[in-house]
Amino acid sequence: MKREAIRRLSLKGKLTVLSAGAIFITYFVFTFLQYHMVKQWLLKEEEKTMEQTVAEIETYYAEKRNVSWEAIRRSRAFLEKLNERYQLIRVTDEKGNVIVSVSNGAAVSLSPSEMPDKRKMDEHFINNERFLLLRQPLHIGQLHGTIEIARRLARFQQVTNTLFLIMTAIGFLAMAASALAGRFVAQSFVRPLQTLAKTMADIKNNGLKRRIDVPPTRDEISELMVMFNGMMDEIERSFAMQRQFVEDASHELRTPLAILQGHLSLLQRWGKHNPEILEESLEAAVKEAERLKRLVLELLDLSRAEAITVPDEIVPMDAAAAVGQVVKNFRVLHPDFQFLIDQPEKPLARMAMAKHHFEQLLFILLDNAVKYSQRMKQIVVSLREEGPFVIVSIRDYGIGIPKEELKNVFLRFYRVDKARSREQGGAGLGLSIAKEIIDKYGGQIVIKSEVGQGTTVELAIPKAKQERGA
Template sequence: MKFIKKISLLPWKWKLTLGLSFCIFLTYSIFSFFEFHTVSSWLLNQEETDVKQAMEQVVQQLSVQDKDFTDEELTDNVSLLEKLNNNNQLIRVLDEDGHAILSDMNGDFPIIEPNQMYNDEQFHYISIGDQNSLVYSKEVRAPTFNGRVEIIRSLESLDKVREHLQFAMTMFAVAALIISALIGYFISYLLLKPMNSMTKTMKKIKSSGFKERMPVYPQKDEISDLTIIFNEMMDVIEQSFQQQKQFIEDASHELRTPVSVLEGHLSMLNRWGKNNQDILNESLQASTEEVARLKKLIISLLDLSKLEQNRVDPDLTPERVKWILEHTIHDFMMLHQDFNFEMKLDSLHLYKVSEQHLQQITTILLDNAVKYSLHEKNIFLHTHETDHHFVLEISDHGIGIPKEDIDKVFDRFYRVDKARSREQGGTGLGLAIAKKIVGLYKGTIEINSKAGQGTKVIVRFNL
């Protein structure tokens, strides 16, 4: 357990190196083990086959013997055994009493006595000293001779082949271990190179900001996908960070003005307004207006915060769509009696949007249309369907938006005419909130406008 714990604490480079080396070495060791035993078994079978062939030849020659063994015949049979015998092998013929009457030994190796031989006609493996031998005996029945033939074959050459084979496999195992370690180290280097690059990139990001990115590798694999996802994630984080930074700066700028106005009027009240009714009334009125502006700004900021939590509850029906739009137009007609509001509802099929969000979008767009319609005070609301989309359009004939500002009006706190917008009580968050709401439902919002001619805002929701 301690060894495994120590291994687990190693860097991944060494874990992969050791793991690959162990797997390759274990595979080679198992292959070598079976190969060694397969070759050894085959060589041993060859030895048994050679001994059995020699035995058959000797027994065949003795079985056709038609005379008793005389000295001359013994000499002839010894010559025959010499021809049939192989290297490192003993062949001897025993009579019924177990005495050797014929014998030929080709080589120098220790043997056992005739009375210690086996009589079961099976192969036996014996060890005499440090020598291994194969023993085989067979009974012979002939008209002129009854006895046994014994063959003892030295396995010294087989043992040497085994030793050489074992030594060669051991050397190959050591070489395989070294090569597998090098291969494992190289593979781990290739696999961890992107990780090391990512670590360096993260350190640079930590020290110098979000500008650094990982190099994308040309091969289309999991590591390449990881680098692409990492870079995309860093783009999103950088964009979010920049938006958060911009939001804090803009919010601080927007809050600073009303706070400064309040501070100035309170200071003036503290100095002279206690006994001066005119100064008191003026300061109280200005402070009330600034507090109202602050309240409106805080409410808008809270709306944005709630929207970022993606809490939506779609519950619309065509009847509710009609009621919300008519009710909102009616409210604006009551507040702005000098305006002419027209409405044409060609479609009411909007289901997957919250009532609150639809009313909020409509209110924001109508409020902007009223604020920036100074002379021709005609506002038109139109709903219809096109290309499987529910479309809400609100048009005015106001001051319009310059072409270079159209892409910026959805940014938080952005105003085309900052001085005029402040005078009208705008926070610069209305269109940002509207775009956020539309984005929650995967819809789109766009503006068509020309300076001095008016503006049309087009909102699309998927049906």
């Protein structure tokens, strides 16, 4: 039942109970130890007082000359003066016979006992009252006996009882204070979480614009809020990119579809009876269908690039061999272009990238270089090592890219020269795909370009783990 009741408590209630419990238990343990330490200290003080009294009696008798039992009996006045409240002092001979006895509020009857070998301090209950009994051997010349002090612990008991009552009263106050402190701690902890929950509800009902106001404190809760705001920024940015992507894709699809629809409508109305119009419309329809096919394939490539998961262990790849094979294929596809490979004589370090992804990168970049290099048909592929990376550089001497456009070239569907790109079949997805792939492998892609002079694209691909120490 208790566990079930605790489970039903809110987080705030649980924190209140736990905090209050922890504070009260800490106080209780501290108070308990303090009480017993004070109690022991007071008891030690009582014992010390009794020992000092015995020492004074011994000194008094030792200073006397020709001490006899009669002289000791006549020392009653000294003993009464020395005695304290709730205390009995007596001196006995070696057989236990009482020589002298004085009492000050300690009416107690001590049974005769033999002389002890050494000082003894014991605690006794006599007539339901607590006493400390000190027995000290007495040796003065030929006299041998015992000094006995019985001290009723009434004052000690009174002080400790008062202390216990005070600490108990403070304990109840501490319990109430612990509950208030626990509630405050719980409220301080839960308030930011309530704010977080309220913000989440607002986001659910009113959209992604809402953010949490992060308090100036730099604790774990505020860090959680900062992370939440950052996560929401990323989600909002992702939704915006997705929305933009859908709009751009719709725009790209709309143009060829509109052209197809226009030519098909033309044929349907009267063009099918005119061979010239029929040929022209069919040619345009095939061309736009090819463009649609390329666009769909590029969208598929982009989706695959975004879904790439890089394994922990990547089979190292020879960059020079892969570049040689891809360039060989491009020489066959574009015999009017001159493809040059510039690489050092020393074998390059192997790269940490899947071969088919590297070949896809080369295909995208070489294809772009071919499309935009109609003036000087020469493309140079360079390879080198630089720190922990293998650098693959593709240089063309084409139309170039304006400086103000360079920051946008990795955006989806972005084309520097839209008319020329459309003529050449580009949808503006190639560099986006390349950026996705290179980022997945922890590499970098940098573009340097000058209008009318050409473009250089550099890929920095991490070396394989086995090659980094070489």
